[in-house]
Amino acid sequence: MILNPMKTTPQTSAEPHRILVPVDFSEHSREAFRAAAELARGFGARLAAVHVTRRNRPDSHIVAEQMGITFDTRRASRARLQSFMEDEPTGDIQPTRLVADGVPFDEIAKEAGTWAADLIVISTHGYTGLKHALLGSTAERVVRHAPCPVLVVRSRRIRGATRAFSPDRVRSILVPVDFSAASLVALQHALALARKYDARLCLLHVIERFLIDTNETRRAARLTAHLALAKLAGATRKLWPKTGRELRTGRPVDTIRAMAKRTNADLIVVGTHGRSGLEGALIGSVAEHVVRCAPCSVLTVRPATTT
Numbered sequence: 001m002i003l004n005p006m007k008t009t010p011q012t013s014a015e016p017h018r019i020l021v022p023v024d025f026s027e028h029s030r031e032a033f034r035a036a037a038e039l040a041r042g043f044g045a046r047l048a049a050v051h052v053t054r055r056n057r058p059d060s061h062i063v064a065e066q067m068g069i070t071f072d073t074r075r076a077s078r079a080r081l082q083s084f085m086e087d088e089p090t091g092d093i094q095p096t097r098l099v100a101d102g103v104p105f106d107e108i109a110k111e112a113g114t115w116a117a118d119l120i121v122i123s124t125h126g127y128t129g130l131k132h133a134l135l136g137s138t139a140e141r142v143v144r145h146a147p148c149p150v151l152v153v154r155s156r157r158i159r160g161a162t163r164a165f166s167p168d169r170v171r172s173i174l175v176p177v178d179f180s181a182a183s184l185v186a187l188q189h190a191l192a193l194a195r196k197y198d199a200r201l202c203l204l205h206v207i208e209r210f211l212i213d214t215n216e217t218r219r220a221a222r223l224t225a226h227l228a229l230a231k232l233a234g235a236t237r238k239l240w241p242k243t244g245r246e247l248r249t250g251r252p253v254d255t256i257r258a259m260a261k262r263t264n265a266d267l268i269v270v271g272t273h274g275r276s277g278l279e280g281a282l283i284g285s286v287a288e289h290v291v292r293c294a295p296c297s298v299l300t301v302r303p304a305t306t307t
């Protein structure tokens with residue numbers, strides 16, 4: 001992980017104002033919609049639900065169109081989306097309904113940009129093994145391509161029972177930090193959530209083992225990291241007293257997952273550098289790997305780009 005000890009000051013916390021939630025009518029997406037609605041109520045944000053239809057049309061539609069008969073292939077999706085949302089009370093919030101046509105992760109990212117969303121809330125079906133290796137997941141691809149933070153909602157197993165994610169039940173937030181711009185922006189969002197839901201924060205910095213070659217470099221790396229983390233935690237504690245810190249050595253993803261279990265985290269908030277293309281396909285990012293294997297929900301945040 002990147003270590004820049006000069007960047008150790010958290011900024012003003014960020015709150016969501018426009019929340020987009022993809023809906024595929026599964027129970028997983030219903031859970032995400034409920035979480036998004038709770039967040040919208042809590043922060044006074046606007047809410048929009050988007051459903052992406054498939055591009056492939058039935059052969060009968062193609063033949064009919066050749067005869068001059070046209071079909072609105074989105075009409076059924078609009079009706080189904082309306083019915084879906086009517087089944088989920090949202091109080092005073094009047095959600096916007098959006099229907100797009102194309103590749104899900106691509107259209108979700110486009111709609112987020114068009115609608116000016118500052119948060120996407122999406123569920124994950126948790127594919128693993130060969131299926132995941134070949135296809136990945138829509139959630140991970142949205143994390144990679146979205147123009148705004150992405151909250152990937154995941155149920156948790158607690159005392160043998162499955163509990164759906166709910167912002168109102170967030171009591172522990174784990175924030176991996178490498179002192180990069182991405183992790184400091186992630187900390188802003190973690191602060192906003194901690195304040196709103198009275199949750200404790202745990203700042204985690206991981207020293208990667210392969211960076212440590214000798215006893216001397218090991219001691220130097222640990223001292224530098226310790227001072228930087230203490231400075232960041234101290235500054236954060238002035239903004240939110242319920243802030244702790246952990247310094248660990250190991251593989252970042254494995255350490256983050258283990259610490260989430262140890263601290264009983266309800267949410268991990270992690271920065272992402274948004275790799276794409278060949279580098280992203282072959283290497284991925286820590287954030288994407290955390291989304292894949294975390295025992296709880298994950299909020300990924302990337303710094304805004306400037307021109």
